[in-house]
Amino acid sequence: MSSSLRVAGLFAGIGGIELGFHRALGDDLDTVLLCESWRPAQDVLTKRFPDVELHPDVQTFTDLPEGLDVLTAGFPCTDLSQAGRTAGIAGAASGLVAHVFEALRLAQKRSRLPWLMIENVPNMLALDRGGAMAYLISEIESLGYRWAYRVVDTRCTGLPQRRRRVILLASRTEDPRSVLFADDAGERQPSDYSDAAYGFYWTEGRGGLGWARDAVPTLKGGSTIGIASPPAIWIQDAEIGRRFVKPSVEDAEEMQGFPRGWTRPGDTVGRRNGPRWKLVGNAVTADVSAWVARRLVSPGEVIDESRPWDGVGGWPKAASGQDGKISSWRVSEFPVSLPYRHLLDVVDASTAEPLSRRAAAGFWNRLQQGNLGRHPGFRENVAAHIHSMDLQETLFGTDLEQSRVAAG
Numbered sequence: 001m002s003s004s005l006r007v008a009g010l011f012a013g014i015g016g017i018e019l020g021f022h023r024a025l026g027d028d029l030d031t032v033l034l035c036e037s038w039r040p041a042q043d044v045l046t047k048r049f050p051d052v053e054l055h056p057d058v059q060t061f062t063d064l065p066e067g068l069d070v071l072t073a074g075f076p077c078t079d080l081s082q083a084g085r086t087a088g089i090a091g092a093a094s095g096l097v098a099h100v101f102e103a104l105r106l107a108q109k110r111s112r113l114p115w116l117m118i119e120n121v122p123n124m125l126a127l128d129r130g131g132a133m134a135y136l137i138s139e140i141e142s143l144g145y146r147w148a149y150r151v152v153d154t155r156c157t158g159l160p161q162r163r164r165r166v167i168l169l170a171s172r173t174e175d176p177r178s179v180l181f182a183d184d185a186g187e188r189q190p191s192d193y194s195d196a197a198y199g200f201y202w203t204e205g206r207g208g209l210g211w212a213r214d215a216v217p218t219l220k221g222g223s224t225i226g227i228a229s230p231p232a233i234w235i236q237d238a239e240i241g242r243r244f245v246k247p248s249v250e251d252a253e254e255m256q257g258f259p260r261g262w263t264r265p266g267d268t269v270g271r272r273n274g275p276r277w278k279l280v281g282n283a284v285t286a287d288v289s290a291w292v293a294r295r296l297v298s299p300g301e302v303i304d305e306s307r308p309w310d311g312v313g314g315w316p317k318a319a320s321g322q323d324g325k326i327s328s329w330r331v332s333e334f335p336v337s338l339p340y341r342h343l344l345d346v347v348d349a350s351t352a353e354p355l356s357r358r359a360a361a362g363f364w365n366r367l368q369q370g371n372l373g374r375h376p377g378f379r380e381n382v383a384a385h386i387h388s389m390d391l392q393e394t395l396f397g398t399d400l401e402q403s404r405v406a407a408g
Contacts, residue, residue, distance in 0.1 A: 005069045005297065008033040008114075010058050010100055013283050014044045014263055016256065017072045017117070018052075020289025025297065032065045040266035040275040047265035058099045064107040064114070070296065073100045074119040074284045101139045113143060115176075117292065118168040119284050122151050125166065126314035133315045136168070141323065145170035148320035150180045151333050155188060157287035158338040160215040160346055161255040162199075165285070167292060175299070177320050179292065181329055182300025185337035195236070197343045198375070202232040202244075202359055205366025209373055214343050219252050221281030229277060232355050232363075233347060234378060241388035243381050244360060245352035249276045254346050257286030291336055305330040357389030 005025060009018055012034040021029050035055040036042050045054055055061050064071065075097040097118075104113055124132035140147050149168035154161045169176035192214075199216035200209040210217030210231065220229040230246045238245075250260040258280075267274040306327040309316060316328035355363075364382050367373050373382075 004028040004030070005293070006030045006032050006065070006067055007070045007072065008035075008065055008068055010035045010061065010071065010073045010103075011075045011096070012036045012045060012072075013041055013074055014258070014266070014279050015048055016258070016284030016286045017074060017119070017289045018049065019258065020284075020286040020291075021070075021293040023286065024290040024293035028297070029293075032068070035061050040263075040268075041279060043268065044263055044266040044279065048262065058096055061099060061103060062106055064103055064111075066111060068107075068111075068114040070115040070117060071100070071104070072117040072119075073097065075100070097136070098139075101143070104143055108143065113145070113172050115174070115296065116140065116145065116168075116170040118149075118166075118170075120166050120168075122164050122166055122317070125151075125317070129313075130315040137321065137326075140170045141321075143170075144172050146172070146176065146320075146322035148176040148180045148318075150318040150329070150331065150335070152288055152291075152335060153333040154285045154288060155215060155340070156185065156334040156336050156338065157257070157285070157291065158340045159255050159257060159285065159287055160199075160341055160343040161217075161219060161285075162210075162212040162215045163218045163285060164333060165288070167288065169292070169296075175302070177302045178299035179295040180335075181302050181305070181318070181320070181331060182295060183291075183335035184303055184305075184331045185334045186332050187334055188337055188340070192337075192340045194342050194344075197236075197347075197349075198234045198378075199231050199343065200234065200373075202246075202355060202363045203229065205363050205372065206370045211373075211375070214340075216247065216255060216343065219256065219281045221278040229281065232359075233343065233349075233352070234381065235344070235349050236377060236381070238349060240384050241392070242349070242354055244355040244385050245347070245349060246355060247347045247352065249280060251347045251352075252277070252280045256280055256283050257288075257290075258283070287338075303329075303331065354389075355385065357386060357393065360386045360389065 007021055007029060013036065018031050031049060031052050033053045033055060034045050034049060035058050036045055037057045042054060107113060137147065147168065147170040149166050151164055152167050154163035169179055194214045197214060199212040201217055216231045233245050233247065235243050253260055253262050263276045263279040266279050267276050306329045309319060309326045309328040318329035318331050320327050360382060364386060373379055
């Protein structure tokens with residue numbers, strides 16, 4: 001391919017793919033169009049990409065720009081993720097991806113088809129026996145594309161977030177395997193991670209914790225009414241009362257590869273439960289996109305680790321295919337292994353908001369109903385944190401978290 005790319009982004013969110021492509025290609029990238037329907041995300045895109053045309057609704061989008069090299073689509077995972085409704089690819093939100101293929105079919109009649117890049121959650125490989133993936137591949141192959149996909153862990157870029165996403169590429173003229181399967185660094189070494197901090201979901205406790213060493217589990221978008229859903233961080237050596245803290249939304253932006261404050265234009269009312277957590281949680285990690293962009297313009301030699309897929313069970317974590325023939329690939333979720341940033345180098349433990357007494361108590365009650373959270377010292381520290389909060393409430397006469405919320 002040319003080292004210069006013309007790119008259009010559907011379901012653009014806050015521009016994670018576009019920012020990553022820009023970092024990788026600089027002036028050799030020309031983003032010609034973005035499409036996004038949610039107003040807060042539109043406000044972010046308008047501020048961050050002021051010279052790019054913004055289309056408001058994929059359902060009314062028909063014409064692809066002339067001379068387009070890459071069409072990207074980080075379509076909604078709402079109906080596909082374990083944290084979502086799991087209605088499947090036919091769900092009202094995730095089903096909008098059909099408009100991507102409609103636009104490509106229209107473009108097929110008058111111009112060459114661009115590269116297609118799709119990003120979504122790994123759960124779609126298993127949900128409904130892989131029905132979502134089967135639909136995507138069927139549509140892709142009907143357009144004459146050859147395709148490849150791979151589950152990629154954000155930690156490969158050095159960001160301290162354990163976020164696994166499917167990256168799918170398809171082309172009619174190029175080999176997507178030379179982009180996705182030219183690199184394999186293997187799982188990061190345990191020595192890359194520190195024992196100073198562990199991330200987990202404090203909103204769970206019975207069925208799962210999302211436990212992550214020196215990282216946070218996947219950042220979530222929160223609820224539809226804007227209630228933030230940050231993970232918590234256990235800092236073993238902190239003083240009692242500050243051993244359990246939450247990252248700020250700016251911390252989350254950085255762990256998604258964005259500059260701090262990137263989503264601020266999307267929160268026009270400045271509410272505590274504004275849209276910024278949802279904007280960040282739903283985003284495509286910019287640093288993962290940068291890796292894809294570099295390989296798009298400079299494909300590598302394909303690693304020969306494939307074998308025919310028998311079609312049994314859910315789809316493999318990495319696969320490629322064309323004309324109905326599918327191969328699975330024995331590759332890791334870490335195509336690269338960039339220098340790692342420790343969690344406490346991103347989150348300032350001295351200023352991070354402590355987990356409130358109410359939140360910690362609710363988590364503790366759920367924790368008692370299962371056998372999770374057995375890391376040495378963890379449960380004892382949760383109990384000590386709650387006791388510390390009880391002492392503060394006794395001394396000051398109120399719940400400090402409630403006071404802080406009341407103050408704005």
